[in-house]
Amino acid sequence: MIRIFGILVVVFTLYALLMMSDPQARSLENHINLERRIGEWGVLTLGVGFVIITGGIDLSIGSVVCLAAVSFGLFLENGFNPYIGAVLVLIVSAFIGWIHGVLITKGNLQPFIVTLCGLFIYRGLAQLLTLIKFKELGQKFSQGWDTPGRVLRDSSRDVGIGDRQDLDAFLFLQRGNLPLGDWLGLPDAIGPWLNIPMPLVLLFFLAIVATVFLHQSVYGRYLYALGFNEQAAKYAGIRTDRYKTIAYILCSTLAGLGGILFLLKVRSASPSNAGSWFELYAITGAVLGGFSLRGGEGMVVGILLGTAILPLLRSFVIFAGIPSDLEFTVIGLALLLGTVADEIVRRQTGTRLFERIAGFFIKPKSTAT
Amino acid sequence: MSSPVSGDFSVSPGTPLIPVLEALDISKQFYGIKALSNVAVQIYQGEILAIIGENGAGKSTLMKVLAGVHQPDSGQVRINGAAVNFYSPSDAMKHGISLIHQELNLADNLTIADNLFLGRELLWAGPLKLLDRKAMLKLGAKFLARVGLDVDPSVLVGSLPPGQKQLVEIARSLSLNGRILIMDEPTSSLSQKESDQLVEVIKELSSEGVSVVYISHRLGEVKRVAHRVVGLRDGRNAGTLATHEISHDAMVRMMVGRDLEKFSKPMALDQSVKVRLELKQFKFIGGTPSGVTFQLKSGEILGMAGLVGAGRTELAETLFGIRPSQGGKAILDGEIFLPRSPVDAIAAGLLLVPEDRRHHGLILLQSIKHNLSLPNLKTISRFFLVDPFKEAKLSSDSIQRLGIKTTNANKLAGLLSGGNQQKVVLAKWLAVGPKVLILDEPTRGVDVGAKAEIYELIRHLASLGVAILMISSDMEEVIRLSQRVIVLHEGNLQGELSGNDINEESVMLLATGSKEVNVK
Numbered sequence: 001m002i003r004i005f006g007i008l009v010v011v012f013t014l015y016a017l018l019m020m021s022d023p024q025a026r027s028l029e030n031h032i033n034l035e036r037r038i039g040e041w042g043v044l045t046l047g048v049g050f051v052i053i054t055g056g057i058d059l060s061i062g063s064v065v066c067l068a069a070v071s072f073g074l075f076l077e078n079g080f081n082p083y084i085g086a087v088l089v090l091i092v093s094a095f096i097g098w099i100h101g102v103l104i105t106k107g108n109l110q111p112f113i114v115t116l117c118g119l120f121i122y123r124g125l126a127q128l129l130t131l132i133k134f135k136e137l138g139q140k141f142s143q144g145w146d147t148p149g150r151v152l153r154d155s156s157r158d159v160g161i162g163d164r165q166d167l168d169a170f171l172f173l174q175r176g177n178l179p180l181g182d183w184l185g186l187p188d189a190i191g192p193w194l195n196i197p198m199p200l201v202l203l204f205f206l207a208i209v210a211t212v213f214l215h216q217s218v219y220g221r222y223l224y225a226l227g228f229n230e231q232a233a234k235y236a237g238i239r240t241d242r243y244k245t246i247a248y249i250l251c252s253t254l255a256g257l258g259g260i261l262f263l264l265k266v267r268s269a270s271p272s273n274a275g276s277w278f279e280l281y282a283i284t285g286a287v288l289g290g291f292s293l294r295g296g297e298g299m300v301v302g303i304l305l306g307t308a309i310l311p312l313l314r315s316f317v318i319f320a321g322i323p324s325d326l327e328f329t330v331i332g333l334a335l336l337l338g339t340v341a342d343e344i345v346r347r348q349t350g351t352r353l354f355e356r357i358a359g360f361f362i363k364p365k366s367t368a369t
Numbered sequence: 370m371s372s373p374v375s376g377d378f379s380v381s382p383g384t385p386l387i388p389v390l391e392a393l394d395i396s397k398q399f400y401g402i403k404a405l406s407n408v409a410v411q412i413y414q415g416e417i418l419a420i421i422g423e424n425g426a427g428k429s430t431l432m433k434v435l436a437g438v439h440q441p442d443s444g445q446v447r448i449n450g451a452a453v454n455f456y457s458p459s460d461a462m463k464h465g466i467s468l469i470h471q472e473l474n475l476a477d478n479l480t481i482a483d484n485l486f487l488g489r490e491l492l493w494a495g496p497l498k499l500l501d502r503k504a505m506l507k508l509g510a511k512f513l514a515r516v517g518l519d520v521d522p523s524v525l526v527g528s529l530p531p532g533q534k535q536l537v538e539i540a541r542s543l544s545l546n547g548r549i550l551i552m553d554e555p556t557s558s559l560s561q562k563e564s565d566q567l568v569e570v571i572k573e574l575s576s577e578g579v580s581v582v583y584i585s586h587r588l589g590e591v592k593r594v595a596h597r598v599v600g601l602r603d604g605r606n607a608g609t610l611a612t613h614e615i616s617h618d619a620m621v622r623m624m625v626g627r628d629l630e631k632f633s634k635p636m637a638l639d640q641s642v643k644v645r646l647e648l649k650q651f652k653f654i655g656g657t658p659s660g661v662t663f664q665l666k667s668g669e670i671l672g673m674a675g676l677v678g679a680g681r682t683e684l685a686e687t688l689f690g691i692r693p694s695q696g697g698k699a700i701l702d703g704e705i706f707l708p709r710s711p712v713d714a715i716a717a718g719l720l721l722v723p724e725d726r727r728h729h730g731l732i733l734l735q736s737i738k739h740n741l742s743l744p745n746l747k748t749i750s751r752f753f754l755v756d757p758f759k760e761a762k763l764s765s766d767s768i769q770r771l772g773i774k775t776t777n778a779n780k781l782a783g784l785l786s787g788g789n790q791q792k793v794v795l796a797k798w799l800a801v802g803p804k805v806l807i808l809d810e811p812t813r814g815v816d817v818g819a820k821a822e823i824y825e826l827i828r829h830l831a832s833l834g835v836a837i838l839m840i841s842s843d844m845e846e847v848i849r850l851s852q853r854v855i856v857l858h859e860g861n862l863q864g865e866l867s868g869n870d871i872n873e874e875s876v877m878l879l880a881t882g883s884k885e886v887n888v889k
Binding site for chain 2: 212216217218219221222224225228229231232233234235236237238239296
């Protein structure tokens with residue numbers, strides 16, 4: 001709880017700095033951009049949060065995003081119904097997570113290694129998929145292998161949504177707004193500020209479901225218990241392997257969803273760089289949001305806050321006039337600073353001061369004896 | 370026989386009267402618990418001195434003091450009559466003392482020669498500090514020959530069987546110019562043949578003038594190898610046996626002590642009480658091929674005694690589904706019981722309070738409440754959502770019922786004292802509803818007051834019809850609580866004692882493998 005309070009302070013400070021940096025930063029447009037980006041990345045951060053609670057890690061998220069985006073694009077190019085295509089993409093993503101879980105629990109392999117291999121494999125698969133000429137392949141299947149024409153292209157290519165006209169619902173999910181301000185009939189000066197981009201609405205919705213799952217349900221308890229101490233959870237009769245696997249399935253499925261959203265956003269995705277770095281953004285968001293890589297610690301609220309820090313920081317770099325070449329350096333230094341500060345606050349007497357400030361806002365839980 | 374140690378000079382003829390190593394009046398405390406009080410021991414040149422005692426008698430602590438791992442709170446260590454202070458094991462090593470641990474300190478991924486010369490490698494002349502492997506292999510082979518190990522020194526240590534690793538460790542001590550070897554249960558993980566070979570090497574070294582301090586639970590071996598035996602009990606000297614006095618009975622008597630207290634024995638069970646759990650040739654990893662066979666009745670407290678490493682925990686964990694069963698039969702309430710995981714065992718009502726409370730019993734970083742509800746979540750939830758009111762009631766009921774001392778159910782379990790932690794573990798299983806409760810060292814790390822409460826609780830549970838299998842190394846506990854006692858020795862069910870036959874001496878005789886009582 002105290003940790004969440006600390007993150008809240010960081011987010012607000014960062015936001016204040018951003019607002020002071022440039023008038024453009026205060027514009028409605030920038031806010032909508034930030035909200036959209038938080039929504040898009042938050043979906044991935046939420047996914048990796050489940051895995052981190054179990055004490056694991058998923059490095060394959062970016063590649064799953066890529067594979068999902070590319071395969072969704074290929075489904076669309078080949079005339080699939082977009083709903084069926086999306087469901088298939090999500091099923092394949094869930095299957096990828098299941099494989100991770102089985103390799104880690106039954107194969108006793110390290111999550112880092114398993115998902116690192118995934119990072120390479122799924123991007124490679126995405127590239128391979130774009131090489132295949134599906135029309136020719138279909139002809140060969142129906143008319144025999146001796147029909148003319150090659151099945152593979154010489155090099156991988158970008159895959160996009162093309163000019164499909166039946167994607168309105170999907171595009172709304174990516175680009176639309178929840179017109180809260182319009183519904184309330186607020187004046188133009190305020191109304192548009194309350195029109196929330198759909199990706200953020202989606203993140204809020206998922207976050208509510210995740211809150212119930214993690215903090216209220218039996219399964220969430222199991223995940224935290226095994227994250228803190230897998231052996232003790234096992235000795236308490238919990239099927240630790242099953243619940244760990246579920247965490248990986250959730251993570252990859254959300255990465256698949258992120259991939260679909262990504263394609264809708266960029267319209268055309270390149271298999272060589274779509275979604276690259278996304279796993280690191282997701283993990284960074286979760287860690288900044290108070291998730292411990294040792295497992296067992298973290299709350300969904302933390303994800304919402306932690307995932308906001310990176311977009312805010314990037315925006316700040318742009319508007320504060322810092323050369324864009326320094327973007328990564330600034331982000332890295334800021335993260336390091338945050339981590340060190342967190343450690344100092346926890347170790348030093350500052351904890352008490354901090355607790356006092358926090359205790360002012362958060363009532364201590366009543367004692368039950 | 371048990372004359373006080375100071376002043377005892379039952380030394381084989383020809384040995385000089387000044388001991389090469391001597392500990393005088395050594396006391397050592399850990400966190401207020403006395404591990405050693407005024408212990409004295411002498412070792413003469415070329416002597417094989419065995420040190421015996423029950424688990425926790427202070428043997429390992431004494432050895433660590435002699436080898437410079439621990440510094441004594443009071444008392445003196447003397448070498449050839451001159452007082453010395455060891456601040457670290459390397460100080461002791463400079464005086465030719467080396468300690469060979471129960472867990473060997475060898476790097477499995479290095480060769481024998483690399484291990485022998487670790488930290489003081491032989492180098493080529495010149496500024497580059499290049500390793501002279503040839504010289505190390507040659508010299509290494511010489512030391513290996515001294516311990517009778519006919520293995521190429523360029524072989525990886527990891528590929529050696531445990532017995533040979535032990536010999537490599539001894540060779541390393543010799544290469545360090547070791548004149549006094551301290552060996553803490555060197556044969557505990559060795560096969561009979563390997564042990565025999567080790568004993569031969571020790572005898573050989575002793576005849577060359579090397580002194581050996583030898584800790585072992587295997588009394589037969591002690592009898593074969595030792596020139597003299599020193600007994601420890603509760604951190605104090607319990608006597609010394611000269612060569613001609615060494616016998617099984619004398620050693621057991623010395624370890625256990627004469628003055629056994631009398632306890633009110635629990636009432637024997639009616640013959641008509643039904644059998645809850647029955648094992649027929651039940652085999653487990655760490656057990657013998659013939660398995661174990663015994664019955665556990667409803668309402669009975671069956672003690673399971675044995676030395677560390679006798680296979681008691683392994684048996685318990687196999688019954689609980691943590692380890693795979695190796696065959697044989699287990700019958701619970703008339704039905705075949707074959708748990709593949711703790712989930713199955715818990716569903717059948719067989720619950721385990723594990724030995725390692727901090728790693729297996731509790732989640733220290735979670736609250737008492739969450740620890741209590743963890744195995745009970747299904748019963749306190751609607752659909753899949755935990756009912757916070759039922760959960761609060763479960764935890765406050767448990768805290769009250771077992772008298773867990775805490776200000777608050779949301780306190781982290783790790784902040785509780787050992788006794789209260791154990792009560793949390795017991796409480797969570799009571800809420801599940803045990804038919805058979807296996808307690809593995811239920812009062813380890815528990816203070817005296819809480820101990821009594823836990824005993825009371827165990828008795829109470831038994832009176833309610835729970836069948837209790839209690840593993841304990843605390844002899845007093847076993848004798849006080851159990852109606853019957855089974856004793857394991859090296860994975861074998863060595864014997865069963867009941868009623869007035871349960872006493873420290875008879876349990877010890879079985880536990881050390883000196884005696885076998887046939888169980889039908």
